[in-house]
Amino acid sequence: MRGFVDNLGLAFNTLRGNPLRSLLTLLGIVIGAATVVAMMSLVEGFRISVNKDLEGLGAGSFQVQKWPATFGHVDRAKYAKRPDLTREQGDALRSLPHVGHVSIEAYHGGRPEKISTRDRATKPNVTVGGGVPDYQFANAITIAQGRFFTDTDIALGGRVAVVGADVADVLFPGESGVGKEIRIRSTPFTVVGVAERRGSTLGGSQDGWVIIPLDPYYQVLGRVTNHNIAIQATAPEYFNQAQDEVIARLRSIRGLRGLQENDFDIYSNETLTGTFNQFAGVVAAATFAVTLLALVVGGIGVMNIMLVSVAERTREIGVRMALGARRRRILSQFVIEAVTLSLLGGVLGVLLGGGGAILAREVWSIPASVPAWAVLLSLLSASGAGIVFGIYPAIRASRLDPVEAMRTE
Amino acid sequence: MTEAPLISVENLTRHYKVGEEEVRALDGVSFDVMRGEWVAVVGQSGSGKSTLMNLIGALDTPSGGSYRINGHDVEKLSDDQLADLRNNEIGFVFQTFQLLSRSTALANVELPLVYRGLPRKERKERAVKALEAVGLANRMHHKPNELSGGQRQRVAIARALVGNPSLLLADEPTGNLDSATGEEIIRLFGELHQRGHTILLVTHEPRLAARCPRAIRLSDGKVVADGPGADVASLGAPPVPSPHPGAAA
Numbered sequence A: 001m002r003g004f005v006d007n008l009g010l011a012f013n014t015l016r017g018n019p020l021r022s023l024l025t026l027l028g029i030v031i032g033a034a035t036v037v038a039m040m041s042l043v044e045g046f047r048i049s050v051n052k053d054l055e056g057l058g059a060g061s062f063q064v065q066k067w068p069a070t071f072g073h074v075d076r077a078k079y080a081k082r083p084d085l086t087r088e089q090g091d092a093l094r095s096l097p098h099v100g101h102v103s104i105e106a107y108h109g110g111r112p113e114k115i116s117t118r119d120r121a122t123k124p125n126v127t128v129g130g131g132v133p134d135y136q137f138a139n140a141i142t143i144a145q146g147r148f149f150t151d152t153d154i155a156l157g158g159r160v161a162v163v164g165a166d167v168a169d170v171l172f173p174g175e176s177g178v179g180k181e182i183r184i185r186s187t188p189f190t191v192v193g194v195a196e197r198r199g200s201t202l203g204g205s206q207d208g209w210v211i212i213p214l215d216p217y218y219q220v221l222g223r224v225t226n227h228n229i230a231i232q233a234t235a236p237e238y239f240n241q242a243q244d245e246v247i248a249r250l251r252s253i254r255g256l257r258g259l260q261e262n263d264f265d266i267y268s269n270e271t272l273t274g275t276f277n278q279f280a281g282v283v284a285a286a287t288f289a290v291t292l293l294a295l296v297v298g299g300i301g302v303m304n305i306m307l308v309s310v311a312e313r314t315r316e317i318g319v320r321m322a323l324g325a326r327r328r329r330i331l332s333q334f335v336i337e338a339v340t341l342s343l344l345g346g347v348l349g350v351l352l353g354g355g356g357a358i359l360a361r362e363v364w365s366i367p368a369s370v371p372a373w374a375v376l377l378s379l380l381s382a383s384g385a386g387i388v389f390g391i392y393p394a395i396r397a398s399r400l401d402p403v404e405a406m407r408t409e
Numbered sequence B: 001m002t003e004a005p006l007i008s009v010e011n012l013t014r015h016y017k018v019g020e021e022e023v024r025a026l027d028g029v030s031f032d033v034m035r036g037e038w039v040a041v042v043g044q045s046g047s048g049k050s051t052l053m054n055l056i057g058a059l060d061t062p063s064g065g066s067y068r069i070n071g072h073d074v075e076k077l078s079d080d081q082l083a084d085l086r087n088n089e090i091g092f093v094f095q096t097f098q099l100l101s102r103s104t105a106l107a108n109v110e111l112p113l114v115y116r117g118l119p120r121k122e123r124k125e126r127a128v129k130a131l132e133a134v135g136l137a138n139r140m141h142h143k144p145n146e147l148s149g150g151q152r153q154r155v156a157i158a159r160a161l162v163g164n165p166s167l168l169l170a171d172e173p174t175g176n177l178d179s180a181t182g183e184e185i186i187r188l189f190g191e192l193h194q195r196g197h198t199i200l201l202v203t204h205e206p207r208l209a210a211r212c213p214r215a216i217r218l219s220d221g222k223v224v225a226d227g228p229g230a231d232v233a234s235l236g237a238p239p240v241p242s243p244h245p246g247a248a249a
């Protein structure tokens, strides 16, 4: 152990002797470590925000959509040809035995709106959706003040709205919004409920929304024919039955036969998580490949600097041997030196990659979270590269003949 | 019963192959050195002095013959055992000092103790003492390039002494020094001899060899003379040009 500490001191001496050369040859290791940490931070960040998004779906809920939920490239043309999911189709699902709540939801492609009161107005960044009372259950909305709108509100033709916490903050600072009037595209609505805050994911707030009943939504924001349908089973254990029933009913009312593919997508927490994991796997594989390449390049750099170091210090090695250093001791001195060097590259890479990820999060609101295991993995693989590529120069050093070595200049 | 010799060399040979030719750098050398002796090794350039010193210093392995140092049969030792022998039994002083240029005098002197595995504190204490013994207490934190030649050789001697070896080897320790400084170094060896160290010292200068109680002369890898320093030194000395009559100093 004492020998190890002494060798460590020697390693730092070498670095100090040639800081620029050392840094340049370490570039590969730095890049490798930075790639691992940066990419894994992104994947981890997305994973956390996807999980948080999924919490928005009520327990035992799933979604029916015309568009698939995937990450990456989507063949839009193929899905655009699918017939819309209509309100009537949604309503037809209510009678299914294991279906509890059916939330039929309309969005205008998510185009944000400006919401105002007589005195105040939000920025034009509020998502306005059309919905039914079941919206509350299928999307696990918790009401902080007032209530969600009901069938009675709708039957009375009421222009009522439930608003997210951010919208309430802007329009009704320091007071309750319940009973107040808001305007959407100059049409007045009465606020019946304010939702509890959900926080933010994917860099965006989850509280900047207003939900109004479907009919007023069509009237004010324009007719929408395609809907998202969120379904909650009567109990979580009936999740699969509910899903089977919904698929069968939709296939029959959308006129699909025998072997024809579903012309709608169903996804739940599990399928979303599965899709995400697939995506994360691809990213991890790509990262692994890049990192391996960078580590090999970096390792060759380390081998090079160590060979130069051994050549430059041949006389010193001879002297150390003459004074009683065993060959093994010389070997470990140079291996430790190589590992210290690569580890330094690893630390720089981790700082660079982690710093980049945090910068991306703070400046561009890209979700990123530096996972400890990625840091550990980077440092371990950097050290590994140090050992693998440092061993050959170290063996050369340890095999020197002391008399010959001391004769070199 | 007589005391066993510290060094016992028997019919030692060291051959180098250079191309097709075999160079017999040492060609059957035998002698003993008792504990406490101060022996000069002299001979012309290429006579095998350094080859002999490297073998006795366990830095090199012989082609034939045997030798014992302090009871160890050196030719039978493994690599690790040779390293330990160098570390524990031998202090080597080289013509070109062989100090580590990036380390201070103190760090250089500590080095043999590092490989002996001594704790930092003890290493330092002993290195300081060794530097004091060679009169360099006030230069401990200097690097070799901040020291004069004589001071560098003193550091090297302190390094050779720090491990308290049974044998001190010096291969032309004054070869890179001017004569006044060389004189100082030889005086230091004289003091070490007085204190009981066993010393084997290679020198080119008959003047220095003459001051040693005993000298061994090598020629073409063979011992050609072994006796009191004054006698052996004068043997091979180039004929002293006879001063002009009347011009005596």
Ligand SMILES: Nc1ncnc2c1ncn2[C@@H]1O[C@H](COP(=O)(O)OP(=O)(O)OP(=O)(O)O)[C@@H](O)[C@H]1O
Residues within 6 Å of the ligand: B016, B017, B018, B023, B024, B025, B043, B044, B045, B046, B047, B048, B049, B050, B051, B052
């Ligand atoms: N590594 C080697 N390979 C081949 N021949 C060698 C080697 N080392 C020494 N020799 C030869 O061995 C002989 C003795 O060399 P050595 O260095 O022992 O002489 P020396 O007495 O120390 O000479 P000097 O006084 O010049 O230092 C020389 O002829 C030399 O050329």
Ligand SMILES: [Mg+2]
Residues within 6 Å of the ligand: B049, B050, B051, B171
């Ligand atoms: Mg020589």
